[in-house]
Amino acid sequence: MYGGGYIFEEPNNRQVREEKIHDEPEKLAAFEDRIARGEKIEPGDWMPAEYRRQLIRLIEQHAHSEIIGALPEGTWITRAPGFKRKLALIAKVQDEIGHGQLLYNAAETLGKTREAMINDLLSGKSKYSNVFNYPAKTWADVTVIGFLIDAAAIVNQVANSKGSYGPYCRALERICYEESFHLKQGHDAFIELATGTPAQREMLQDALNRWWKPIMHFFGPPDKTSQHSEKLMQWKVKMASNDDMRNQFLDMYVPKIWELGLTLPDPLLRKNAETGRWEYSDPDWDEFFRVINGGGPCNEERLQVRKWAEEHGRWVRKALMKPTEKHTLPVA
Amino acid sequence: MLNNAITDLMTKMADDELIQGHRNSEWTGLGPVMEEDIAFSSMAQDKIGHSWALYRIIEENLGGRQADLFAFCRPENEYKCCHLVEYPNSGYDFSLMRHFLFDQAEAVRYESMLESSFEPLQQLSRKVKGELKYHTLHANAWVMQLSKAGEESYDRMQTALNEIIALAAGIFEPGKAHEQVLIDAKVYPGEKELYNRWLDRIYPVLVKASLNLPALESITPAYGGRNGQHTPYLAPLLKEMGEVFNLDTAANW
Numbered sequence: 001m002y003g004g005g006y007i008f009e010e011p012n013n014r015q016v017r018e019e020k021i022h023d024e025p026e027k028l029a030a031f032e033d034r035i036a037r038g039e040k041i042e043p044g045d046w047m048p049a050e051y052r053r054q055l056i057r058l059i060e061q062h063a064h065s066e067i068i069g070a071l072p073e074g075t076w077i078t079r080a081p082g083f084k085r086k087l088a089l090i091a092k093v094q095d096e097i098g099h100g101q102l103l104y105n106a107a108e109t110l111g112k113t114r115e116a117m118i119n120d121l122l123s124g125k126s127k128y129s130n131v132f133n134y135p136a137k138t139w140a141d142v143t144v145i146g147f148l149i150d151a152a153a154i155v156n157q158v159a160n161s162k163g164s165y166g167p168y169c170r171a172l173e174r175i176c177y178e179e180s181f182h183l184k185q186g187h188d189a190f191i192e193l194a195t196g197t198p199a200q201r202e203m204l205q206d207a208l209n210r211w212w213k214p215i216m217h218f219f220g221p222p223d224k225t226s227q228h229s230e231k232l233m234q235w236k237v238k239m240a241s242n243d244d245m246r247n248q249f250l251d252m253y254v255p256k257i258w259e260l261g262l263t264l265p266d267p268l269l270r271k272n273a274e275t276g277r278w279e280y281s282d283p284d285w286d287e288f289f290r291v292i293n294g295g296g297p298c299n300e301e302r303l304q305v306r307k308w309a310e311e312h313g314r315w316v317r318k319a320l321m322k323p324t325e326k327h328t329l330p331v332a
Numbered sequence: 333m334l335n336n337a338i339t340d341l342m343t344k345m346a347d348d349e350l351i352q353g354h355r356n357s358e359w360t361g362l363g364p365v366m367e368e369d370i371a372f373s374s375m376a377q378d379k380i381g382h383s384w385a386l387y388r389i390i391e392e393n394l395g396g397r398q399a400d401l402f403a404f405c406r407p408e409n410e411y412k413c414c415h416l417v418e419y420p421n422s423g424y425d426f427s428l429m430r431h432f433l434f435d436q437a438e439a440v441r442y443e444s445m446l447e448s449s450f451e452p453l454q455q456l457s458r459k460v461k462g463e464l465k466y467h468t469l470h471a472n473a474w475v476m477q478l479s480k481a482g483e484e485s486y487d488r489m490q491t492a493l494n495e496i497i498a499l500a501a502g503i504f505e506p507g508k509a510h511e512q513v514l515i516d517a518k519v520y521p522g523e524k525e526l527y528n529r530w531l532d533r534i535y536p537v538l539v540k541a542s543l544n545l546p547a548l549e550s551i552t553p554a555y556g557g558r559n560g561q562h563t564p565y566l567a568p569l570l571k572e573m574g575e576v577f578n579l580d581t582a583a584n585w
Contacts, residue, residue, distance in 0.1 A: 067361070074361040078354055078569075081577035081585035082400045083384045086357075087377055093360050094373035101366045139576045139585075189585075197583050305362070313364025315488065316424055319481035320365070 035236055040166035043109040054237050055165050056110045063103035064121045064128035068302050070096045072136040088185045099175045106167040122307055131214045133296030140193055140207035146186025152218045154179050155249050164236035194260040209265045216283035219246040250278040334517055337510040338450055339394045344412035344558055346386035351417040353379030364424050378463045389452045404574045405581055408567050409560035416499040418565045429492035432471035433500035439464045440529045449518040472537050479541035490543055497546050502554035
């Protein structure tokens with residue numbers, strides 16, 4: 001998991017930064033040529049300040065999503081039913097923390113330290129995927145997350161792994177490899193409930209009903225309202241449009257859900273045979289923005305947990321520091 | 333008689349690892365640094381994996397109940413874990429010191445079973461020994477590092493050691509009549525012997541870390557767990573652990 005397609009940004013900062021792109025036209029042209037040729041940009045290479053800033057924001061949010069995303073599932077590790085599920089879930093959530101670590105390292109190559117990123121997460125300045133601001137109420141929620149949220153994240157991450165920034169792409173390649181196992185364990189646990197007792201099926205249907213809206217929100221607002229410039233696409237920071245990724249996800253997974261005799265809480269959900277695109281009801285984008293700005297059911301709880309971890313671990317981090325050591329950024 | 337004694341021994345080993353693994357897994361997402369989060373998750377998987385392997389030996393070789401049912405559906409007083417593993421994680425200092433003392437005890441125990449007359453245990457010990465090597469390496473490195481990293485950190489380590497030592501000594505609660513049967517049959521060398529080997533193992537590390545081992549004559553080991561008498565922390569842990577599984581123990585999850 002867990003990077004969503006949506007990169008949050010305070011809208012009022014954009015104008016100024018767009019202008020700065022054109023500071024060094026020759027270097028910029030060479031840089032854009034390299035990207036157009038499919039070359040990867042590496043940490044020591046020249047890059048426009050705006051490219052650096054956008055990437056830090058993207059990778060940082062992705063990293064935060066990994067460590068915050070570990071929380072709703074993590075609370076079910078101690079309750080996972082039976083040895084097989086318990087061991088799989090610990091391993092899976094552990095992987096997510098590991099992904100966070102890889103991604104923070106990738107973002108650090110751009111000049112922002114892990115501590116600075118964590119501080120921005122805790123202060124609310126830096127966001128993470130909205131989907132983790134919803135509660136995991138039952139075991140069935142864990143299977144829905146493990147199957148469908150991971151599946152959605154893979155759509156996004158596979159796309160991003162073909163982007164232009166070398167360290168991020170390499171981190172994503174490894175992440176996607178592990179994610180494909182996560183998807184299998186999520187799918188397996190999901191199917192177990194779907195083909196289980198009536199109570200298990202009911203539990204699963206209930207979870208699916210509650211998670212459908214956050215899942216539809218996962219890839220971000222519709223393209224027609226999305227605030228991101230074409231520049232990000234040209235620079236291969238953003239690799240696919242929100243609607244395209246959402247459509248790809250629906251195409252791959254809605255039939256799998258319907259096949260199991262489960263329903264989705266949207267009477268208008270259907271694939272248009274002529275356009276090949278999925279149609280659906282408006283998934284309440286007001287709620288999406290309300291949640292991303294702190295108004296979701298679990299925003300506060302998630303940050304409180306992270307704050308607890310930061311505060312209680314401070315003495316350990318302090319003890320690890322040596323006065324003679326200087327912070328150096330990783331190269332890749 | 334011998335089989336009952338072996339079942340008893342393996343149940344307490346398995347219960348220790350299951351509950352310690354549960355506690356380790358509670359660090360997932362909450363560690364002081366991400367790397368420690370990952371380390372405790374790793375050890376949680378190993379511990380829970382060892383307990384599963386032990387329960388399966390009980391099931392397959394000693395006529396015990398199905399491993400999941402045995403692990404997750406017993407009444408509290410049938411658990412044989414020691415009090416040390418039942419305590420909540422508290423802070424990283426407590427968890428780390430517990431990890432150090434517990435894993436050194438595990439290492440000593442499994443090493444003593446490399447020559448066990450009970451074949452399945454002998455085989456399992458060979459596998460587990462390789463994993464425990466990393467657990468003890470991890471514990472030693474962190475205890476050493478934190479004890480040498482300034483006053484606050486040192487004090488925390490010493491305080492944790494003082495708090496935990498009696499609980500840790502409780503790992504080696506004498507096993508009554510069963511134990512002599514196991515010693516005579518060369519299944520393992522007995523708790524008293526393991527306790528002494530454990531002291532030989534932890535002492536040099538504590539000395540290197542400049543930590544003072546409290547006077548052992550003055551502590552009262554926390555016994556009772558091996559007989560099903562537990563701290564108030566175990567019951568809620570078991571309730572949580574079995575919460576989903578016990579919704580329907582006949583269903584597949």
